Amino acid sequence: MTTDTLEKTDFTQLIEDLAKKGRAAQRKLARASDAEKAAGLRAAAKAIRTDSDSILEANAKDMAAGEERGLTGAMLDRLKLDEDRLEAIAGAIENVAGLPDPVGEVIDSRSSPSGFGLERVRIPIGLIGIIYESRPNVTADAAALCLRSGNAALLRGGSEAIHSNRALHAAFAKGLDEAGLPSEAIQLMPTQDREAVGAMLKAAGLIDMIVPRGGKGLVARVQQDARVPVLAHLDGICHTFIHADAKPDMAREIAVNAKMRRTGICGAMETLLIDSHFGEGEKVLAAIADAGCELRGDERAQQLDSRVKPADAEDWDTEYLDAILSVAVVDDIDEAMEHIAAHSSGHTEAIITDNDEAAQRFLAEVDSAIVMHNASTQFADGGEFGLGAEIGIATGRLHARGPVALEGLTTYKWQVKGSGQARP
Template sequence: MTTLTETKTDFTSLIADLAKDGRAAQRKLARATDAEKAAGLRAAARAIRDNAKDILAANAKDMAAGEERGLAPAMLDRLKLDDDRLEGIASAIENVANLPDPVGEVIDNRNSPSGFGLERVRIPIGLIGIIYESRPNVTADAAALCLRSGNAALLRGGSEAIHSNRALHTAFVEGLASEGLPEKAIQLMPTQDREAVGAMLKAAGLVDMIVPRGGKGLVARVQEDARVPVLAHLDGICHTYIHAAADPDMAREIAVNAKMRRTGICGAMETLLIDASFGNGADVVAAIADAGCELRGDERAQKLDSRVKPATSEDWDTEYLDAILSVAVVDDIDAAMEHIAAHSSGHTEAIITDDDVAAKRFLNEVDSAIVMHNASTQFADGGEFGLGAEIGIATGRLHARGPVALEGLTTYKWQVKGSGQARP
């Protein structure tokens, strides 16, 4: 990594230079075989293990700086690396290496009326910018997913993890180079200046896609300022609807899990909708309250348990990421879906019911990236979907939705195979 760019103030030129190098490396990477990319990732995992001492020493600097800055305990926990977490990072890279290569997959094959053959084939997107906060493991996860899918990556991590990110990146590209893959396929932004992020977001034609990983403030800024296509979700306002025909024990178990297993993840349930005809709503609400959750509800929900506080209009549109839950009693499935349409962020919704007709309606008519039947919203995760590591969850309507893994990091092109046709 050159130190010259550390002092550059022309951030538009800096991003142009990085993009030029990244795009050139991506063209070289496109010629690599499936086996060569997999070997490069396994070498990167070995290099991280071999350089564990240096990586952990770098992380110790970040932890000390974070404590001095007064970072919250949760932030420090996300930042911290130890032997077990570092082994987890290396293992995750190896898992990506073992995934099927999506590049070159034929996803459509037909003959045209004019007699030539048509194939729609998966190809890499190109140069992907990843902007993320605090978690140094994202450096390795994002690099591995981009490289496995034939993309180049331009990584920009948070300042709180600067030493950890640099050490992980150094080891990762050392592994790539040992297998003859281009080092500049995976670049780490050489400056933490926020103006460089702004230049990156406006680099249309140079950067092909931006993926933000972090809090609401980061994602909102990226979505507002970007002139490059963005793959992201802003909020995870996830709903669980307990239908009149729900099994009481299942409803209680799933509702408690959906909220309380991990309250700070984007797939955590933030609103519980209970059908007015479901006879065990009080038991479900009591179980969630007994688990230590603060409840805020409408008038009918308040009647189910004295611990339910009055909800405000803002509660229905809030991603708490905490042990707080909004609860509403709805008249029927139509009212439940109307509530979801009005307040959902398009992330994940679930219905609990033994009525297959109601379940089918919910799955077909609720327009979110992930819709579930008789399962906890906490399963909204690429690993749980069998996709391996994910680069994020997408809630937009174009390109990819839900957990974005290797397939979501590809686009396609048409290959036309003729035999001398000339259009009349």
């Protein structure tokens, strides 16, 4: 019986078997040096380049199936691989290989009143389950980050990218084997059955953390059903606020980029807020509409451009991931921040202004994982932050927040160094 035809009652055992293999591989990985882990990642990148033809052939199957299923243009863009994107994937793996190894870093040290030494030292979390949807690059990104930080990973990609994920994983595993590292440190779920996901979520004691990457439905299900700690974000409802003191050319360029550079990523702007005292809102909206974006706005936004359609209540809480933008005109920075507080998903917000006082207020008072001044929200990315590839952008308040890279995939332990002390 293949794993694709497993009876539902077998999925708990399947996850247990995979988890045991992953945890055993993680213990072997713990003995690998920094240089050995880096060499394994470089070998994986090389294998992806070597196997590029087969990976692109596999991706072509997924693209054809996606078009037949009627996936949106944004979804197809997330799914698509070409030579440039595949080279970017290999390059990202090499970038992670070149990052400092967080494992073993001494976070802080002190002496206790009893005279022994105390150190907090970074260690891997253990076995991390990654559940994701249509982006095949997540297979490589998650694998690289988990391996570099000394973790094992159990990957479960979406059915849209099944052939791409399998081809990327096979190349990655081949590279690890060639480098003498345990390839079972990075495992890909051998079935797409949703019951297997349910078994992952309930595998407390076997899987140490779950990271979901995908749409709101996936993340909500994971957070609702998980018995394992979850590191997640729901939506990327990102706002850009054009303040009254913004430079018009800068405001126009940033707004167009924030929405239209890539509409299908979580850092894409979904709502534009324009200060009523900013004098060139019409030009900004015209530039965005001319770039091919549908605009939905409040009454004052509709007065700025005849192409702005009326927005309904749902628009302000929607992650479009498409060439659609909500627009509201606000009277001042306080009204802008009130709107963000009411509708933001806590991902990324930006203010465009030459007023330093307004910028500092925005940066201090807006409670999102990433807050920007005079920059496009499309920069909300671990690579742009110098973290290498990211495993996701966390919008919660615990453990890790914003782009989650190597440090976010570690925890710590206390090391106590005594000289014979016995507690009275």
